[in-house]
Amino acid sequence: MHDREEIFEALTKLGHEPSYYVLDGRNQTLVALAKCGADLIVNLTESYAGDDKMDKNIAAYLELIHIPYTGGGPHALLLAQDKSIAKKIFDFHKIKTPDFATSYKGRTDHSHDIEFPLIVKPVSEDGSIGIDNGSVVDSVKELMERIHYIHEEFDSPALIEEYIEGREIYASILGNDNPEVLPLIELDLSKLPKGTPRIAGQDVKFDHDTEAYKVTKSAPVEDLDEEIAKKLRDTALAAYRALKLRDYGRIDMRLNKKGEVYVIEANPNPWLSSQAEFAMAAKKAGYSYTDLIDKIIELARARSI
Template structure:
């Protein structure tokens, strides 16, 4: 029972809508700006400023005392050592605007022996390094697109690849660095795109075989016996004919564009029970392989022939009421308040074990 338990909602001040660049045009990190107006939901990781407010309201509706803690600077980070709350609901995606430090925040919470929701540092590191995560998938026999990873002329991994390919940053999310030009169909386009990714994002370029198919998301809730939620799909079928069917920046960030207006996330339709079960089973395998906990989301492609390819896993996915996880929870009969309450209960149970 909630009783007098106090939960702090921990968040960073970035508003998460556009990645800033330095004077050379290089993206330093993912610090997207959140807009202050409410927008309809189009896809995963499309953030709004008010997501933490929805979470706080849901926590209060569950009977918890709630405080808000902004991780604004080093002083705020060190101030966590004085925290006396019963649990931290971790919504942090970066520190000092640098999303590569997301896992470090969780590690700091561990050092302070503070209890928090969501993934631990190991899972956050694994999921953020997409090339490493794909190697883990391969080890566990989980189908993922064949790929190569290259940085400054050094190949970290290379499969035998066939065009078309999709080229993206190896350590970004939210479709940062992915647009209509990400899908390449010849060697010249590949070399130009890989060079641009390395220069602009200062990270390895992840080169994958492009999988034609449906964009599928499966949310997972739980720890010892995690449960896969109903399947959600982003419908890309109405994208302009000259655009590849991918959930790129045009779909997620360019409000008012034809791509933005043509896409929706909703319950996946027209899938047989066997396909649904295989998608959910695959998501559970990924959740276990990357050691996610409490909640997460797995992004996949489903081909017309029924083959499933895992694209990536998302620890601590967006918790707004219009996000895929909440959509899936609703399809399973859980209200938004119940979803947030269950995440808290799962975290508390872990620490009580």
């Protein structure tokens, strides 16, 4: 079942009268959306007319026409989507993030002094798009080849950042004025085939038939001492606030063997499937799936009063 169907079912249980509105940029447009009569929109959009960089514009439009909606506003969606901007903001707020550079067709926009190994990915894609076993590079030759691949395949600047070996930890956050960091979730990458980088590429996250997908799983973290767990929670909360996320969001981090926490990226409006990490964290915190959707609705409504 898709997350939209699960959310529809939860809203019905809560006494609402939900309906679907699918924006396609052609037959169902923003103009028609303004006339849909909704009291509140659960914003699950990830793209508009096939362009996944336009989700921020939909949020901005909903604000212009004064229809309340769930999740990140245009600022949060813009700041989180451009990973280089997000990382500069993290640096400003003293939130540890891997050193990085950005490059686009021979032009370097920003560069720290970075050292191999490096991971190279599109600067603005989400959902692990553009990330696979070839993303981690150990030489100048591999780096140049991967940068060229990103430019040609995605017509996007390449984000080149130091690869942090460590545990992949997700912090789901719920709330606005006093946001709650839900129990931490780990994506266990330890069973990936020998010789492959420990990264959450597309095969790990979405390709159900791959060995990588079958041997990786997410689960609540149970073996962290409280000091490290607090550092993870505090770091995530700082990143959530720095990028102006609201209602709900997920911060992806790496924890290395020294106990250092690095923010990899921030995710406004993360996937709300009952099987996904956000709902998993909410369940561990005592929220049923219906409770979780109710809470997100409540948070969005409170902002519009």
